[in-house]
Amino acid sequence: MQPDEVWGARWRACAHPLAHQYMESAVRKQSLVVLAADLPRVDDLIELIARVGPHVTALKTHVDMVDDFSMSEWGRVIESARAHDLMLFEDRKFADIGKVAQAQMGGLYDIRSWADVVTAHSVSGPDVLDGVAAAWDGVQRIGGILLLAQMSSRDNLLSEEYGSRTIEFGAASPHVIGYIGNGSSPAEIGGLRAKAGDGRMIWTPGVSLTAAEGALGQRYGHPGDAVRAGSDAVIVGSGIHGADDPKEASQSYAEASWKALLER
Ligand code: 6AU
Numbered sequence: 001m002q003p004d005e006v007w008g009a010r011w012r013a014c015a016h017p018l019a020h021q022y023m024e025s026a027v028r029k030q031s032l033v034v035l036a037a038d039l040p041r042v043d044d045l046i047e048l049i050a051r052v053g054p055h056v057t058a059l060k061t062h063v064d065m066v067d068d069f070s071m072s073e074w075g076r077v078i079e080s081a082r083a084h085d086l087m088l089f090e091d092r093k094f095a096d097i098g099k100v101a102q103a104q105m106g107g108l109y110d111i112r113s114w115a116d117v118v119t120a121h122s123v124s125g126p127d128v129l130d131g132v133a134a135a136w137d138g139v140q141r142i143g144g145i146l147l148l149a150q151m152s153s154r155d156n157l158l159s160e161e162y163g164s165r166t167i168e169f170g171a172a173s174p175h176v177i178g179y180i181g182n183g184s185s186p187a188e189i190g191g192l193r194a195k196a197g198d199g200r201m202i203w204t205p206g207v208s209l210t211a212a213e214g215a216l217g218q219r220y221g222h223p224g225d226a227v228r229a230g231s232d233a234v235i236v237g238s239g240i241h242g243a244d245d246p247k248e249a250s251q252s253y254a255e256a257s258w259k260a261l262l263e264r
Contacts, residue, residue, distance in 0.1 A: 003027045006261065010232060013198035016177045018116055018144035022201070022233070025057045025085060031254030032227060032261060034058040034089065034203060036237030040067045046080050048241055052250035053084030058117070060089040060235060063109045071110065078114050087116045093148065095121035098131030105135030112139050119146045119180060122166040126173065133175040144177035149192055152182050152206025154217040167195050176200065178232070183207040184219035186229035193230030205235035209252055214238060223253055227260035
């Protein structure tokens with residue numbers, strides 16, 4: 001199967017090379033699953049990648065929650081992700097002025113040197129996007145930004161108007177590959193898709209095959225419903241790393257997401 005047959009207008013309208021890299025990888029693996037690897041130890045991260053790597057397309061990290069972080073230990077995570085053909089996605093949620101976001105891409109974690117994709121909030125205005133991109137530029141790398149247009153957590157403040165303004169920023173920036181949408185609500189995803197058009201992806205956390213609610217206000221919807229409503233990637237954390245058999249769980253999420261893509 002070729003990516004343009006499977007992805008249709010999304011493949012043709014998304015211009016960013018990393019959007020195509022993601023869509024190709026999803027076709028190779030028959031999976032739209034992004035692993036939210038929210039674990040605090042490098043060895044556990046590497047073990048999880050070894051188990052589920054064949055069934056997921058990207059590794060989403062929160063590098064600042066890793067207890068035993070050092071750049072050399074992190075190198076092992078990067079190496080094992082690359083060995084499993086996973087894009088590296090640091091969910092840093094940059095939200096400061098452009099100059100500070102640029103500096104924060106460096107620092108202790110040196111995110112600019114290894115992340116292919118990062119998240120940003122639009123609350124500070126569009127310059128955060130240029131700050132992040134300037135940091136990648138400084139190390140001669142290209143990366144893509146996902147802007148948070150919606151969130152999955154209950155009572156969040158990202159209103160419909162905020163989402164629309166966020167899409168305006170995203171449409172105007174070549175660095176934005178897509179938006180984070182609320183995976184727990186197919187109606188919200190559908191609304192976001194109508195505004196975002198085919199030229200940007202939507203990646204959705206807040207999905208589970210088994211739970212309707214998570215800890216501390218997290219909400220969940222079915223991954224298949226999210227994809228049918230217009231999501232291009234389902235971000236799954238607890239549903240995989242918290243399962244008795246993470247490999248089997250990753251296969252189930254991959255199947256549900258892939259089947260839904262072929263149906264839409
Ligand atoms: O599947 P879970 O609930 O265990 O994990 C969900 C993951 C976490 C969150 O940091 C992230 O998805 N997330 C995000 C983003 C940007 O990925 C946005 C959001 O609104 N809700 C959310 O849970 O790693």
